[in-house]
Amino acid sequence: MEIIRVEGIAKSYGKHQVHNDLTLSIKQGECFTLLGPSGCGKTVLLRLIAGFETPDAGKIFIDNTVVSDPAGGITISPDRRGLGVVFQDYAVWPHMTVFDNVGYPLKIAKVPKNELKDRVMASIEMVGMSGLERRLPSELSGGQQQRVALARALVANPSVMLLDEPLTNLDANLREEMRFEIKELQRKLNITVLYVTHDQEIALAISDRLAIMDEEGRIRQTGNPWEIFERPADSFVFSFMGIANFIPVRRNGEAYLVGDGEQPIPWEAPKGDALNWVAGFRPSDVQIARQGTGLSGLVKRANFLGAMMDYLIEVDGAQLRTSLETHEAIARGLMFKEGEDCVISFRDLLWFNADSLKEVVKQ
Numbered sequence: 001m002e003i004i005r006v007e008g009i010a011k012s013y014g015k016h017q018v019h020n021d022l023t024l025s026i027k028q029g030e031c032f033t034l035l036g037p038s039g040c041g042k043t044v045l046l047r048l049i050a051g052f053e054t055p056d057a058g059k060i061f062i063d064n065t066v067v068s069d070p071a072g073g074i075t076i077s078p079d080r081r082g083l084g085v086v087f088q089d090y091a092v093w094p095h096m097t098v099f100d101n102v103g104y105p106l107k108i109a110k111v112p113k114n115e116l117k118d119r120v121m122a123s124i125e126m127v128g129m130s131g132l133e134r135r136l137p138s139e140l141s142g143g144q145q146q147r148v149a150l151a152r153a154l155v156a157n158p159s160v161m162l163l164d165e166p167l168t169n170l171d172a173n174l175r176e177e178m179r180f181e182i183k184e185l186q187r188k189l190n191i192t193v194l195y196v197t198h199d200q201e202i203a204l205a206i207s208d209r210l211a212i213m214d215e216e217g218r219i220r221q222t223g224n225p226w227e228i229f230e231r232p233a234d235s236f237v238f239s240f241m242g243i244a245n246f247i248p249v250r251r252n253g254e255a256y257l258v259g260d261g262e263q264p265i266p267w268e269a270p271k272g273d274a275l276n277w278v279a280g281f282r283p284s285d286v287q288i289a290r291q292g293t294g295l296s297g298l299v300k301r302a303n304f305l306g307a308m309m310d311y312l313i314e315v316d317g318a319q320l321r322t323s324l325e326t327h328e329a330i331a332r333g334l335m336f337k338e339g340e341d342c343v344i345s346f347r348d349l350l351w352f353n354a355d356s357l358k359e360v361v362k363q
């Protein structure tokens with residue numbers, strides 16, 4: 001069942017159009033992530049849904065009720081939309097204790113004292129902060145402050161939580177821990193989460209579905225993490241989801257790397273002899289060996305990155321970024337040095353139309 005529907009939304013600031021005819025649908029109980037580069041309009045969209053901004057055109061529905069419809073003169077205020085909100089700049093209040101911070105929305109709503117206390121304590125427990133109710137934010141770590149913000153958003157029992165990059169200011173370890181906690185909380189409470197981030201890893205880890213936005217605020221693809229990563233709709237999605245190699249290919253019956261060599265690419269090229277093809281793959285899609293079948297190459301650069309080895313390999317004039325787990329490289333005698341010969345083959349390869357460098361060409 002659909003819980004949020006954004007229909008044909010437009011939003012501009014002066015001459016700058018952030019959104020134009022944007023449509024999006026979020027299902028009840030899912031963790032949905034909006035993922036896109038900085039400045040693409042994710043926060044603006046969240047603020048439109050929360051009701052902190054009004055669209056120029058289009059409609060927004062929450063639970064089948066229109067909450068924004070400028071043409072129809074409808075604007076429901078944020079506090080009547082039934083949403084829990086954690087924004088990056090929506091920090092906890094420094095002069096209030098954890099208890100008072102979390103209880104604030106209930107105090108404003110004039111919830112009776114006893115009920116307020118029970119609900120605040122339950123919310124604080126939910127985010128693992130029991131025992132710290134009397135502390136001030138200055139006596140808490142960054143992660144704990146973030147938990148307070150979460151508890152404050154949860155205290156009103158919202159059916160939907162809007163989270164805008166809530167983990168950005170945390171260190172890497174805490175970020176990793178918190179993202180699993182958010183996911184667990186979402187499952188336990190069976191609430192819908194709309195999460196905004198520009199971090200691909202977080203998006204893949206917590207989402208049931210995600211939408212990829214480009215710089216112009218257009219949604220390029222919506223799907224589950226596997227579809228987005230393994231079946232990208234176009235080259236933008238493919239490059240945005242991780243390091244991408246694009247190598248130009250020339251066709252002559254078979255496909256060859258553009259360059260001076262004559263080694264055909266060991267992968268079935270798409271049917272039809274279009275003029276320009278580009279093969280796209282990730283570093284982990286390349287298998288590297290000392291000998292065997294495949295394309296002969298030269299290791300131009302070998303970098304030790306801890307868990308991974310990162311090799312830049314030249315094949316027929318094309319440079320390929322590849323990676324391999326260090327343990328596997330050691331076990332299989334594949335710790336290459338710069339200047340050594342190697343043989344590569346592909347585990348996966350996508351074909352793009354070079355003229356647009358957009359659509360993925362299905363084989």
Ligand SMILES: Nc1ncnc2c1ncn2[C@@H]1O[C@H](COP(=O)(O)OP(=O)(O)OP(=O)(O)O)[C@@H](O)[C@H]1O
Nearest residue numbers: 013018036037038039040041042043044045197198
């Ligand atoms: N109140 C405003 N007035 C004018 N321009 C604005 C306003 N709010 C946002 N913008 C512009 O709209 C664009 C989208 O901003 P938004 O904050 O939604 O980006 P974002 O995708 O959330 O980026 P980030 O990942 O960096 O937070 C930006 O170019 C921003 O400068």
